[in-house]
Amino acid sequence: MESAVRLAENILAQAPRMTVAKDHATDRKTGAFSVEMGTAGVGLLAFSGDWTLQAKAPGAAAIASALAAGTGIRRIGFDTDALAQWDSTFITAILGVVAQGKAAGIDVDLGGLPAGAQRLVTLATAVPERQGARRTATRDGFLVGLGKWWLASYKSMQDSLAFVGEATIALARFSVGRARFRRVDLMIALEACGPKALPIVTLISVLIGLILAFVGAIQLRQFGAQIYVADLVAIAMAREMAAIMTGIIMAGRTGAAFAAQLGTMQVNEEIDAFRTLGFSPMEFLVLPRMLALIVMMPLLCIYANILGILGGGIVGIWMLGLTPTAYYVQTIASVSLTDFGIGISKSVIFGIVVALAGCLKGLQSGRSASAVGDAATSAVVLSIVMIIVLDGFFAVVTSIMGI
Amino acid sequence: MTGTTHTSSPHIEVSNLDLSYGDFVIQKNLTFTVNHGDVFIIMGGSGCGKSTVLKCLIGLKSPARGIVRFDGADFWSTAASTREAMMRRFGVLYQSGALWSSMTLAENVGLPLGEYTELGAAEIRDLAAMKLALVGLAGFEDFYPSEISGGMQKRAGIARAMALDPDVLFLDEPSAGLDPISSKLLDDLIVELRDSLGTTMVIVTHELASIFSIGTNSVFLDPVSKTMIAKGDPRELRDHSPDPNVREFLNRGASAMTKGPDPARTDSSRPTEAAR
Structure with missing residues (x-):
């Protein structure tokens, strides 16, 4: 030939x-x-x-x-x-x-x-045409298409559930000290998810605080209730925005990186090499990344809280003419530890979601350059959708619980 | 040329193996035996399913039907944990080398040692350096895979595959993408390791020079009939196979290509000389 x-x-x-x-x-x-x-x-x-x-x-x-x-x-x-x-x-x-x-x-x-x-x-x-090699374009009817879509979705749901199950087992093995992975991989992941994410988290959190304060200030000034800008910013950051924004930042920054890393390893047969040598990709590749996000997400969330409240304070002090002390006292009075607790626990969940989505899409990636790109894209989309959906779920649960 | 016996005991026995992706059959009715100490070639044209057969032998793809036995023990119908244990007894060189790109060569070779032995870090490092020296990479311990050439990556891949002193080494297209000299050196290394360590070699390739210079036994897969159409010593098949397709393949299509200038002339590797 x-x-x-x-x-x-x-x-x-x-x-x-x-x-x-x-x-x-x-x-x-x-x-x-x-x-x-x-x-x-x-x-x-x-x-x-x-x-x-x-x-x-x-x-x-x-x-x-x-x-x-x-x-x-x-x-x-x-x-x-x-x-x-x-x-x-x-x-x-x-x-x-x-x-x-x-x-x-x-x-x-x-x-x-x-x-x-x-x-x-x-x-x-x-060379005679190979029998059966030519692809014939067939158009499926609506019902056939629907059926195929359902079967594909069902399969992907099964895979995702299996993946979450395996990840849970890996976490359990880690907690009893039996998981096998390289410590240096965990350190690299911790660095990528923590210190290296600080600049962007800083920027976004301060801006979110500013924006929240602006939105509130315009309304509240009409009633002469400027001081409540502090409440608005503090509660919104503590309960929702800090966790959501760090989650979304990490989905775009780290989740996509995880998917691309594992996808490229899939293309290079590196994952196969792990499997044939008896290393579980779940423990060896997914676990350190998941642990890194579980550790770093709450820290980033606390950091985002502080900076968001500072951002709100900038507006409060310079635009609304509040004194720093008044703003500080009002903030302390308005948020409880429970508010922070809710935000921080959500951030842990979001961290797990980002890690799992990134690693799942990376490991499921096809063996081509565009497949790795698709894996990164769908990891980010899946993470963000899951973050918003779970946040809605939390909102319902906390309101029922009355906290 | 390597003088080896065909009388040794069977190492890998494959019987009535069918492989498919869903409904799409890749290969069917494969039956062949790899003896201890063989350099066994799985050959055939592009797209005939060579690599899929290899995947089945190394535990990455389950067969649709049939039996694979290692030293008499069934590979696929046992518990996953038993199969894992059997997989520890062989090494694999992947087509692209598949070295872990985030680790140095010494770490690549040392990782399996750290996992499956009780050795300390210093001993593992020494062992890894020794394995790398065996494949001609002494001094490259702290290089990352992306910093060395393709031929060196293949060699490092062999060093990693040999880390646990396996009984059988599987190589997927070892000479793909290598120049004739590197390819020849790799062939020499394979034969040397077989002779000194007694490792059985199973090689997927369509590189005729390699096939004739190191192969002692082989199976020929055909993409059209989707099964094996010849087995035995590749040199024997080249000259005396009853199947014209096999002879044509092993003679570089010389019997079929009569019209026009012979493009094989311009090729850099000359199979007939290398086979001598």
């Missing part, structure tokens, strides 16, 4: 050179053809002009219909005396004729073609 391809490249490389030299000065003539009935039922297909990718030659369909119209053809010959330049376009047309002839049981005599074209046509027809 390889040699055949190289042969084709050789011929193709020669073909344009031969023909360009022959007819360079004359105007470019568009390719044309005619069918003439010769003696003894020979249909003579005469080509003229340029049959190149640039020239507008008639398509294979036009030739096919012209041949089909000619009745009584028992043999097809070619006349290429008037043919100027040709390239793959010409070969494609000839192959169409050959296929048509074969289907109709008519002999096709390649004798009249240029030598290079003859060789290319012979080459293209040398």
Whole structure:
């Protein structure tokens, strides 16, 4: 097969050179053809002009219909005396004729073609088409499509549940000190999820605090109740925004990185190498990443709380003219430890979600460059959706519990 | 040329093996035996399922039907834990090397040692350095896989596969992407390791030079009939196989390609010379 391809490249490389030299000065003539009935039922297909990718030659369909119209053809010959330049376009047309002839049981005599074209046509027809290799595009009906979608979703749900189960077992094994992974991997993950995430968390948290304060300030100033901006910012940050925003930042920053890392390892067969050497990818790759986020997410959440409240304070002090002491006292009075506790526990859950989504999508990744990209994308999307959905669930639960 | 006997005892026995992805059959009715100390070649054209057969032998893909036995013990119909234990007895060199990119070469080789032995860190490091020296990579212990050439990655992959002194080493296209000299050196290394350690080698390849210079036994997979169409000594098959497809493959298509200039001439590796 390889040699055949190289042969084709050789011929193709020669073909344009031969023909360009022959007819360079004359105007470019568009390719044309005619069918003439010769003696003894020979249909003579005469080509003229340029049959190149640039020239507008008639398509294979036009030739096919012209041949089909000619009745009584028992043999097809070619006349290429008037043919100027040709390239793959010409070969494609000839192959169409050959296929048509074969289907109709008519002999096709390649004798009249240029030598290079003859060789290319012979080459293209040398290896018969592999039975069953051609893909036929089938359009599924609505119900079939629905069924396939459901089966695929069901399978993916099963896989996800199995993955969560395995992750739970790995965590349990870790808690009794039996999990096997490299400590240095955990350290690297801790660094990536913690100190390295600080700048972006700083920026986003301060801005979120500012924005919350602005939104509140405009309304509250109408009643002269500016001081309650402190309550608004503190409660919103502590209960919701700090946890959600760090979750979303980590989904985009770390979850995507996890998916891309594991996806690339999948492409490089590194995951297979772990499996055949008896290392569980769950313990070796997923566990350190999950642990790192479980440790770092609450810390980041506390940090985001402090900075968010500071951001609110900037607005309160400079725009609303509150004193720092008043703002501080109001903040302390408005939030309880429970509020912070709710936010911080949510951040742990979000950390687990981000780690699991990233690792699951990475391990399920296909073995191509675009599959790794898809894995990173779907890891981020899955994480963010899960974070918002779980946050809604928490809101309902805490309101029922009355905390 | 390597003189080896075909009289030794069977190491891997495959009988009536069928492999498929869903409904799509890859290969069916595979039956062959790999003896202790063989350099066994799994060969065939591109896309015939060579690598899938290898995946089944190394425990990554379960067969649709059939039995694989290592030293008489059934590989696939035992408990997963027993299979894991059996997998400890072999090493695998993946097509791309598959070295763990976040670890140095010494860590790559040392990881299995740390996991499955009671050795201390210093001893593991010495052992890893020794394995790397065996494959000609002394001094590269602290290099990362991305810092060394493709041929060196393959060698390091062999060092890792040999870390636990396996009974059988599986190699997936070891010479793919290597220049003729590196490829020849890799072949020499494979034979050397087989001779000195007695490791059985199972190699998936379609590199004719390698097949003839190191293969002592083989199976030929056909993509059209989706089964094996020949087995035995590859040199024997090249000259005397009753199947013209096999002879054509092993003679570089020389019997089929009569028209046009012979593209094989321009190729850098000349199989007939290397086989001598």
